[in-house]
Amino acid sequence: MKNTGIVFPTSALALAALAGCGGGDDNARLELDAKAAEAVCAEMVTQSGLPATTLTTRYVPAGTRRPGTLTTGDFLGGHCVVTGSRDARTGVDGKPYAIGFELSLPDRWNGRFLYLGGGGNDGTLRDTSLSSTISNGTPSPLGQGYAVVSADAGHQGTSASFGADPQARIDHAYNAHDKTAQSAKALIAWRYGKAPNYSYFSGCSGGGRQGMMFSQRFPSYFDGITAGAPAMRVSSGATVAAMWNNRKFTDIAPLGSDGKPVLSQAFSNGDLNLVADAVLAACDAGDGVVDGMVQNTRACRFDPAVLQCAGAKADSCLSAAQVGALKDVFGGPKTSAGQPLYVTQPWDAGIRNAGWRAWTLGSSTTSTPNSAYNTLMLDALRNEFFTPPDPSFDALAFNFDTDPARMQAFSEVYDTYRDDRLSAFKARKGKLMFIHGMSDPIFSADEVVEYYERLAANNGGIAATQDFARTYLVPGMTHCSGGPATDTYDSLQAMVDWVEKGVAPDSIAARASASNAYFPNRTRPLCAYPKFAKYKGAGSIEDAASFSCEAS
Structure with a gap:
């Protein structure tokens, strides 16, 4: 055997x-x-x-x-x-x-x-x-x-x-x-x-964390591991960010009939569309064509202040409070002294998608929020990530100076971001793929990029690291799937070809489904980071053949 x-x-x-x-x-x-x-x-x-x-x-x-x-x-x-x-x-x-x-x-x-x-x-x-x-x-x-x-x-x-x-x-x-x-x-x-x-092994979110865990604790078990949107710092970083984001959005939400904030109304869908359109105006053309997708993610620079109303809030602009909340959320959580507690989040047009809202703002029309930050993430924080558990903890009472320390004991057991060498997995010739949506509202794509950069620094650089580990960023995609994105692809077969045939996936063929509300049936290559899909200058913008993987 x-x-x-x-x-x-x-x-x-x-x-x-x-x-x-x-x-x-x-x-x-x-x-x-x-x-x-x-x-x-x-x-x-x-x-x-x-x-x-x-x-x-x-x-x-x-x-x-x-x-x-x-x-x-x-x-x-x-x-x-x-x-x-x-x-x-x-x-x-x-x-x-x-x-x-x-x-x-x-x-x-x-x-x-x-x-x-x-x-x-x-x-x-x-x-x-x-x-x-x-x-x-x-x-x-x-x-x-x-x-x-x-x-x-x-x-x-x-x-x-x-x-x-x-x-x-x-x-x-x-x-x-x-x-x-x-x-x-x-x-x-x-x-x-x-x-x-x-x-x-193939999984996303908590499943992505499980894949990373196998590569570190049990490196001989799998020949190929695909870790999508890996929850590598969920019990010490991403959940802190969820509490931070929840607080920032709740602070600016209008009050309901009971005098309490209605989280879902902090931003209307029209407001989120304004942000998405402004991000595209600033960054879409960076990949050679205006097509509703930000492929050249490393070159994207955006400041939501361009949307701030000169006077009263209107449908065509954002209030100063809304702009401030976006800056705080995308800048990442911090202590009162300004020390970062998690990574930043990238600006991307997927902010307009229902999947982004479901995690951050929810849809409840009352002061009882139903966003995943307040349901799934708060449940995990109270009962598992805090040591000891604190089952009645109030999300809005999270103290960013002291509460992160209550999460460290379990983080040592659960989180997977610390091992940035993967020496044993690499030595037994295992292959590892990271896949992450640029509009993921819970595990920031900046996190997987930061980890991959550290991994590369410890393994002879990007080129050498790509012999066993590669990263693919999916513009527009929210958490694991969905959004204005080409979020349908066969990453398992790409991994099989890499492991069994030695065909390293410089890109993975991806498409938007026929039911995609933004650009049905569009195809794109998902390029191995740090390359991105750049328009060749000719051909249909709906066709992957019109794009090639290029460096920023």
């Missing part, structure tokens, strides 16, 4: 050596007919030999199910869906915990293993018939023959209340993913009589 750093159960090793029901025939478990594959699926419950694990299985015959909830398109081939629960226990909070996972094993396996990253507070199992949230242009990997696993990160339910249990925190940070990877590879070895030829 390939050396993957995974310790297989003895039974799985024996089956791998014997290739199951065929003595020394390596293809015996790979070439089962549907009836035999269904029988092996059922046998896995009692015969796989995983420690401290309860399994249930169901066999899905070929031609009976499509990926996810699709009602049209190709059917999936026959496959076994394994649902596992490992290391069940009762937490110090009296609640039941276990490490849950779902693994789909296709009858016609292509020799590859894919781990789908999670997101948010986790607590659910991602449908393993789907592709990664950062690779939504990838046809179902299961349908292509991948063995695919997802995990709930060691707790059940999307609330962050699990943070009351110390072991659940550790499971969420790394242990549940380690155990899931080990379990999945052992089951793959049991089912097919051999370890995967290649192993891949």
Whole structure:
């Protein structure tokens, strides 16, 4: 078997050596007919030999199910869906915990293993018939023959209340993913009589953090890792920024009938369109053509003061308070002494998109805010990122001088921004992709650029670093997908070509979906940083062929 750093159960090793029901025939478990594959699926419950694990299985015959909830398109081939629960226990909070996972094993396996990253507070199992949230242009990997696993990160339910249990925190940070990877590879070895030829990870947001975590804590597990919008400083930086942004926007929001601010009305959609248009006026042409996208991100300079009303607030301009709030938010959170607590945010036209509003301002018409800053991020801060937890903490009471210190203990366990060398992952010839939307309102694209620059400085510069790690910025894209962006691409296949064929992705082919409200079906190359997609001077601006990857 390939050396993957995974310790297989003895039974799985024996089956791998014997290739199951065929003595020394390596293809015996790979070439089962549907009836035999269904029988092996059922046998896995009692015969796989995983420690401290309860399994249930169901066999899905070929031609009976499509990926996810699709009602049209190709059917999936026959496959076994394994649902596992490992290391069940009762937490110090009296609640039941276990490490849950779902693994789909296709009858016609292509020799590859894919781990789908999670997101948010986790607590659910991602449908393993789907592709990664950062690779939504990838046809179902299961349908292509991948063995695919997802995990709930060691707790059940999307609330962050699990943070009351110390072991659940550790499971969420790394242990549940380690155990899931080990379990999945052992089951793959049991089912097919051999370890995967290649192993891949792909995830976005919290899933991007999980990918970075694997590259650092378990560098031998995966040949290729795609980390989209990685939450590398979520428990020490990005959540501080969320509290800062929430405060700045709330401070300027108009008061409702109860005399309290209505956050969603701090900026109207028309106001955000003004900002997006002004950003484009300042920066769009920097890539050689005015096309509604800022490709030359490094050259973009914008000051929202150009939108400030000379007098009273009007539809065509912003108030002085609105301009001030934007400067504060895009400048990043600071202590009272002016010390930065997180990176800046780039100016980009995706600020007009509903995805940006959902995180920052929300849509509530009352003084009870529903932005993700006030729901998801506040929940995580109260229950997991603060040590000890503070379940009733008021978001608007965050003290930027003292409260960040309450987040440092968990940051040491959870965050992934500190290791800017990746020596072991590089030494075993692993490949790493970062993909980040320029209008991400929670994890700033400036953060991944700052990390990548540090990584390059420690690995001989950009050119040398691109041998094992590359970054792709997506203009207009909000968090993981959406926005005035070419946000549909097959990053998994790009990674496979890099790992297995040695074809380094200088660019990734991307398109806007047919339903994109801004420029449907537009195509662009996503260029490896620091290059950007520059117009060649001729050809349709809707066609990627009219652009080439150039340095700023």
